[in-house]
Amino acid sequence: MFPIAAGLVPSRNPGGRPSSWAATGRSGGVSRPPYDSLNLGAHVGDDEQAVGVNLSRLARLLAVPADRLALMDSVHGAEVATAFGPGVFSGVDGLVTQEPDLVIVARGADCVPMALVGDDGRTVAVAHCGWQGLTLGIVDAIVDAIARYGSGIDAAVLGPAVCGTCYPVPPDRAAEVAARCSTSVAAAALVTRQDGQMGIDVRQGVEARLRERGLAPEAIRLVGGCTVEDRNLFSFRRDGRTGRQGIGIRLGDLARMDT
Ligand SMILES: [Zn+2]
Numbered sequence: 001m002f003p004i005a006a007g008l009v010p011s012r013n014p015g016g017r018p019s020s021w022a023a024t025g026r027s028g029g030v031s032r033p034p035y036d037s038l039n040l041g042a043h044v045g046d047d048e049q050a051v052g053v054n055l056s057r058l059a060r061l062l063a064v065p066a067d068r069l070a071l072m073d074s075v076h077g078a079e080v081a082t083a084f085g086p087g088v089f090s091g092v093d094g095l096v097t098q099e100p101d102l103v104i105v106a107r108g109a110d111c112v113p114m115a116l117v118g119d120d121g122r123t124v125a126v127a128h129c130g131w132q133g134l135t136l137g138i139v140d141a142i143v144d145a146i147a148r149y150g151s152g153i154d155a156a157v158l159g160p161a162v163c164g165t166c167y168p169v170p171p172d173r174a175a176e177v178a179a180r181c182s183t184s185v186a187a188a189a190l191v192t193r194q195d196g197q198m199g200i201d202v203r204q205g206v207e208a209r210l211r212e213r214g215l216a217p218e219a220i221r222l223v224g225g226c227t228v229e230d231r232n233l234f235s236f237r238r239d240g241r242t243g244r245q246g247i248g249i250r251l252g253d254l255a256r257m258d259t
Helices: 048-061 131-136 138-147 171-180 183-189 202-212
Strands: 005-009 019-023 069-073 080-082 087-090 094-097 103-108 112-118 124-129 153-158 190-192 198-200 220-222 245-251
Touching (some): 005 153, 019 112, 019 153, 048 069, 048 245, 069 094, 080 138, 103 124, 112 202, 112 245, 124 131, 124 138, 124 245, 131 202, 153 202, 171 183, 171 190, 171 198, 183 202, 202 220
Parallel strands (some): 153 220
Antiparallel strands (some): 005 019, 094 124, 103 245, 112 153
């Protein structure tokens, strides 16, 4: 299925625009194994032309030309950039924009790709979050980036990610999450597996932090399951050499676009 989920978030601000988003999995692209088929990630060993075709399909899905994508070379940090136009933003794990005809994209293959909708109907954001980003505060950084535009958050969509059972970690990593995250975030993210080892469910941690930052439970939507368990999703932990799925979001109602 292409995409695995998509939606339109209406604006509560009468002067604002709705936001359109789409989350992708493995299906619907042109890449060959082991990147089959909708790999959105460059620099993972896939044919660049194939990745370009795949990215253009995401653009078309969200009704923008193929050259109107803003992507991130994520680094597992907590830096956020403002996207005034398309391109690849290096060294950041979050993008925020107020450009109506621009799709901003977060990619991952176990880490959490997320999209956020500002309550002003003028601001959207994406972020990429793994366990390091969770401890470094990328969730706060992206919420703060939207707040700098004077906007709260109406909705968040969290894409597929590895679950805690499928992501065992050494004790020191679990301890770092416990030490650096709030009590409720650590409680949500840390799971004790059946074998007694600790695991990290980053997506549960992200959701807990968004709720601490004021989002209502119903404002947070989880799409897609565990990347390791679902073979229709890319998983770096399961496969090593593999592609990347993602979430794209833009301001605007697709039905009203003429591209
Ligand atoms: Zn799992």
